[in-house]
Amino acid sequence: MNALRYPAPESLRTRRGLTVHRWKHSSPTASPVLLIHGFASNALFNWVKTGWLDPLSALNRDLICVDLPGHGASREVNPAGLRMAHLIEDLHELVGALGTPVAAHGYSLGSRIAWQFAYDHPDDVESLVMGGSPVSDEVYQVHPEQARRWAAGGPEPEDEATRKFITVAAALPDQHLQHVVELRLSLAHDVYAPSATVPQVPTLVVAGDRDTIAEGADALADLVASYGNWSDFVSLPGRNHVNALTARTYKDAVAAFLTR
Template sequence: MDHFTHDGLQLAYIDEGDRGAPVVMLLHGFASSMRVNWIDPGWVMALTREGYRVVAFDHRGHGRSDKPTDAAAYAPEKMASDALALADHLQIGTATLFGYSMGARVSAFAAFAYPGRFTRLIFGGLGIGLVKGVGDWDPIAAALRAPSLDDVADERGRMFRAFADKTKSDRLALAACIETSRDELTPDEVAKINQPTLIGVGTRDEIAGSPQDLAALMPNARVFQIENRDHMLSVGDRSFKAAVIDFLHETD
C-alpha cells in the first residue's frame, strides 16, 4: 500500500490495473477498510480482470490511514475531498465512484461537489437513507466507546462493535466518525446528481433504506436488488458483482 497526504493526514491507497484504462475508485464502508470491503471479497481482482484501473483508499479513521479523534474531521464534505485529492495525486481526470454504505454517502457528496470529475456512480448498501438517514447511530458511538462488547446491550451497537473488534479498528476514531459522517444530502441536492448511477441494496438490508425511493429522486439511476442479502453480506455477493460489471460496460 502507498500513502498520500491530504488535509494534514496520511491516507493509505492502492492503484491496480492498466494505467490507461477507465478508473473505478472504491470507497469502503464504516468500520471497514479497503482490504475488508474490496480486496478480500474479490472486487479489485474482478474489476481489473474486466479491464478497469482500480484505485481504493482507507478512509480517514480506518485501516492504515491516520485516525483523528475530532468528530469535525469526518464531515462528509471533508471525506469526499479525500477522493478528489487522491484523483489529483494520481493525475486522474475522471473516474467512476463505487461506494458501499458510508462510502456510498461519501461518493454522493463527492459526485454533488465535483460532477466533472466523478462521471459514474455505484452506490452499494445505501438507498433513501442518503436523504432520510439510517436510524439512530448514537448507540453505535456508545458501543464503540464501551469497555467491552459485554457492556453493549443495543443490537445494532453490538453488531458494529463486534465488527470493529474483528477488524482491530481504532474505536475512538470510529466513534468520532459516526457522529458526523452520517450527515445527509437534501432531496434537491440529490436531484442534481445526474451521473449514470447504479444502486444496489440487499433485500434483507434493514439499514440502507429503499433503493427505489432514492432512484426516484435521481434523473439517471437504476436499482439492482441483491437477493436474500443483509447489509453486511451484500458487498461480496456474486450477483452484485455481475450487475456492477454489466453497468460499467453498458455505460463505457
C-alpha cells in the same frame, strides 16, 4: 494481468487523513475505479477480502481504494471535528491529481460519501455505484455520549440503537474503536437528504433484499432518473448488508454497468 494483492503497490495520505491505495493497470483503457468502504470497515475487508479487485481490474482500469480517517491504514487518525465537506475536498484533490474523472463506487456509508461527491463535483465522477445505501439518517441515530463512553472502555450503552451501532463498530479485528465511532458521530452533524443532492451522472444502485439498512434504496435510482439521467436498481436475492458484498450478481451487475 496477475492477480492483485494487498497492500497495494502505491499508497499515500491525504490532508484530512484518508489513506489511498492504488493498483495501476498495465494497459488501462478506461477511467479508474474509486472504491469507498462502509462504516467500521476498510479497504481490506470491504473490497479485497470480498473479491472485488480482480474482477474490476479485468475491466482494464486502475483501482483506487481509500481508508477513511480512523479506519484501516488510517486507524491512528482522529477524525473528531471532520465534516463531509472535508472528505469531499480531499477526494476532489485526489481526482484532480489523477487528471481524469473516476467511476465512483461506495458501499453503505461510503455510498453516502460517493453520492455527495458526485453531486458536488460532477466533473470528477463519470459514473456512480451505490451499494447497500441508506436513504436517510434514521439508521444512524445513536446516543453520542453513550457511544463514546463505551468505545473508551466504559459501560455498555443503555440505548438499544446505540448498542447495535457499537457492536457493528467493534466487529472487525484491530479496530481503533474510539476513532471509528468518532468518524460516524462527526459526520452525523451533516444532514443526509438524498433528494436535495441528486448527482447528474449515470448511477447503479445495488442492495440485498434482506438489507434493512438499505431498505428503500431503489428510490435513489428513481431520483437520478427523475433528472433525466440513466439509472438502474439491482436487488440481490437472499443477501443482507454484510454478505451482499460477496455476491457474484453484484459484481456482474457492476461490470456490466461499467462496460455499458
